[in-house]
Amino acid sequence: MKKTIALLLLLAITFSCNEDMDDNTTLSASVNFKFTHNWNNTPINSANLDTETVTNANGEVINMIRFRYLTSKFKLTNTAGDTYSFDGFKFTDLAQDDSYNFIPDINGIPSGTYTLSFIWGFNEEDNIDGAYPTLNSASWNWPEMLGGGYHFLQFDGMYNVDTPNPSPFNFHNGTARVTDGLFEQNFATIVLDTPIIITNEATIEVKMNIAELFTNPNTWDLNVLDTPLMPNYDAQKMMQENILSVFSIGEITQ
Amino acid sequence: MKNWLTYSLLFITLISCSSEENSEENAYVPIPFQLEIPPLFEEKLIDPIIPVTNKLTVEGVALGKRLFFDNILSVNNTKACASCHSPQHAFADPSQFSVGVTNIEGTRNSMPLFNLAWNFDDRYFWDGHALGLENQALEPVVDANELGNDSWQPIEAKLNNHPEYPQLFKQAFGSSTITKTLVTKAIAQFERTLISGNSKFDKFSNGEVALTPQEQNGLDVFMDETRGDCFHCHGNPNNPLWTDNKFHNNGLDATFSDLGFGLVTGNPNDNGKFKSPSLRNLAYTAPFMHDGRFATLDQVIEHYSTGLQASSTIDPLMKKVAQGGVNLSEQDKADLKAFLLTLSDPSFLNNQAFLPE
Numbered sequence: 026m027k028k029t030i031a032l033l034l035l036l037a038i039t040f041s042c043n044e045d046m047d048d049n050t051t052l053s054a055s056v057n058f059k060f061t062h063n064w065n066n067t068p069i070n071s072a073n074l075d076t077e078t079v080t081n082a083n084g085e086v087i088n089m090i091r092f093r094y095l096t097s098k099f100k101l102t103n104t105a106g107d108t109y110s111f112d113g114f115k116f117t118d119l120a121q122d123d124s125y126n127f128i129p130d131i132n133g134i135p136s137g138t139y140t141l142s143f144i145w146g147f148n149e150e151d152n153i154d155g156a157y158p159t160l161n162s163a164s165w166n167w168p169e170m171l172g173g174g175y176h177f178l179q180f181d182g183m184y185n186v187d188t189p190n191p192s193p194f195n196f197h198n199g200t201a202r203v204t205d206g207l208f209e210q211n212f213a214t215i216v217l218d219t220p221i222i223i224t225n226e227a228t229i230e231v232k233m234n235i236a237e238l239f240t241n242p243n244t245w246d247l248n249v250l251d252t253p254l255m256p257n258y259d260a261q262k263m264m265q266e267n268i269l270s271v272f273s274i275g276e277i278t279q
Numbered sequence: 280m281k282n283w284l285t286y287s288l289l290f291i292t293l294i295s296c297s298s299e300e301n302s303e304e305n306a307y308v309p310i311p312f313q314l315e316i317p318p319l320f321e322e323k324l325i326d327p328i329i330p331v332t333n334k335l336t337v338e339g340v341a342l343g344k345r346l347f348f349d350n351i352l353s354v355n356n357t358k359a360c361a362s363c364h365s366p367q368h369a370f371a372d373p374s375q376f377s378v379g380v381t382n383i384e385g386t387r388n389s390m391p392l393f394n395l396a397w398n399f400d401d402r403y404f405w406d407g408h409a410l411g412l413e414n415q416a417l418e419p420v421v422d423a424n425e426l427g428n429d430s431w432q433p434i435e436a437k438l439n440n441h442p443e444y445p446q447l448f449k450q451a452f453g454s455s456t457i458t459k460t461l462v463t464k465a466i467a468q469f470e471r472t473l474i475s476g477n478s479k480f481d482k483f484s485n486g487e488v489a490l491t492p493q494e495q496n497g498l499d500v501f502m503d504e505t506r507g508d509c510f511h512c513h514g515n516p517n518n519p520l521w522t523d524n525k526f527h528n529n530g531l532d533a534t535f536s537d538l539g540f541g542l543v544t545g546n547p548n549d550n551g552k553f554k555s556p557s558l559r560n561l562a563y564t565a566p567f568m569h570d571g572r573f574a575t576l577d578q579v580i581e582h583y584s585t586g587l588q589a590s591s592t593i594d595p596l597m598k599k600v601a602q603g604g605v606n607l608s609e610q611d612k613a614d615l616k617a618f619l620l621t622l623s624d625p626s627f628l629n630n631q632a633f634l635p636e
Contacts, residue, residue: 075546075548076548090594090595091595154517155323155516155517158322158323158324158325159325161323161324161517161518162324162325162397162399162518162520163523164510164511164512164514164515164518164523166510166515166517166518168502168503168504168510168515169502169516170499170502170503179511181594181595181596182595183595190601192601193593193595193596193597193598193600194595194598195504195595195596195598197504251598252504252598253504253505253508253598254504255504256503256504256505
């Protein structure tokens with residue numbers, strides 16, 4: 026009997042709390058990010074990554090084999106200009122579905138209208154050689170001779186697969202080497218203008234159109250730039266430009 | 280006051296419970312085993328995988344070691360795990376194909392055993408078909424060409440009738456009824472203690488020794504996308520495992536007599552893929568590749584330099600396949616070899632903890 030009363034009391038308290046929060050406009054909503062990937066609207070995921078045949082803007086027919094990338098410093102900014110930053114980084118491996126979502130540790134923002142920005146790769150402050158055990162364990166390091174730190178992207182595949190002579194490409198992005206011993210940061214700040222209205226616990230879909238890596242502003246000719254690209258300064262800088270149009274906001278579920 | 284009474288009662292109950300247990304003979308509590316993780320691994324890598332269902336204990340590890348070296352696990356008491364996984368060869372086998380109780384050769388080269396707790400995907404064998412070390416250890420005992428038993432039942436019976444094993448299992452696992460599950464748990468515990476992290480290169484990473492100019496150039500060849508480009512699959516100074524433990528086709532064959540990973544996943548795009556081996560301890564683990572086709576490191580380096588074979592599943596990282604390979608200069612080949620040999624760890628071979636008593 027005593028227990029029942031206690032339970033009832035607890036229930037009552039919980040409910041009243043909930044009500045309180047509902048009235049409250051500065052409700053703390055937790056946000057998660059869900060990345061989806063496509064090639065000009067064809068969804069790409071672990072099931073079809075290595076079976077889908079795609080064509081890039083320059084007309085090369087491509088098979089994808091491996092696609093891994095790094096993003097960090099997720100930040101939501103509301104209409105009043107307040108920013109909410111999320112710790113941690115997101116390492117995505119297209120072959121692994123469980124890497125598509127990013128659930129930040131410290132979470133909870135007021136409801137409101139936001140825009141999202143994040144860093145492609147690591148900025149200079151974060152791109153510390155060997156500093157992240159999870160990334161080291163995934164062999165995600167960028168060679169010291171090229172400035173060290175980590176890869177931002179590893180995209181491996183074959184092109185001209187519609188000809189008798191398919192060739193490999195290794196589209197890898199990271200710090201740019203100007204000359205021996207002189208390096209230039211190569212991350213990009215992705216700012217997505219689409220307003221995101223958050224009223225409750227929300228999952229923000231971030232869409233990545235892989236085809237855009239080869240499209241805009243630089244139409245990529247794999248016949249000229251297939252491999253090695255890591256030590257190629259111009260190729261690295263073209264990747265940094267092309268990455269800006271790869272991401273967009275998708276659905277917000279809450 | 281009332282509370283105080285309740286707590287004291289509770290306390291007394293707890294004390295009496297535990298003292299009761301202690302007085303019971305079968306409540307021997309095994310001593311937790313502390314893995315000696317090299318500081319470099321601690322700093323650079325995520326934690327080793329130790330299943331919660333099989334925590335390491337001093338008794339479990341010692342029992343696993345005894346079983347690993349004991350011929351009792353074979354059908355005719357002639358072979359042990361160690362017959363094909365010899366400590367002097369970093370727990371690999373110098374023969375291209377190992378022979379078990381039948382003296383018939385298998386089709387794959389034995390694999391060295393070290394740093395297995397850092398195989399994060401927990402897939403074992405060249406083709407990754409066993410999930411977890413405990414499951415892996417179930418197989419050799421009943422493999423016709425290895426330890427040759429028809430089933431585990433006669434092995435369990437032999438062990439249960441042994442003068443010492445039942446007591447050792449009781450100490451390690453609290454049960455003197457020996458089952459294949461407990462046998463494989465003990466062996467897996469021992470295998471997880473086989474850590475190799477004391478090579479010349481480890482000492483270089485720790486700032487204790489310098490590399491020779493040849494070894495340094497060899498490292499550069501290894502890390503240079505325009506030369507060796509080995510690091511995308513075989514680790515790097517920040518990944519001291521020297522493997523990614525993933526499955527790749529490194530261009531050994533144009534057609535496959537062994538489908539490897541493809542046989543396991545059923546995906547034809549995985550045909551001809553095998554697990555990247557660690558490049559640690561190459562000085563002791565010849566011959567090389569899943570079928571032991573290369574007797575020397577020079578042959579391996581020549582393979583990557585000029586011997587690549589195109590196929591539909593060749594890894595795109597084998598980017599110079601159209602030219603036969605990365606075409607290293609004689610100097611770079613020699614230096615690459617010198618660097619690779621800095622990854623060998625003589626102290627691993629002589630570690631008393633890994634040798635039979």
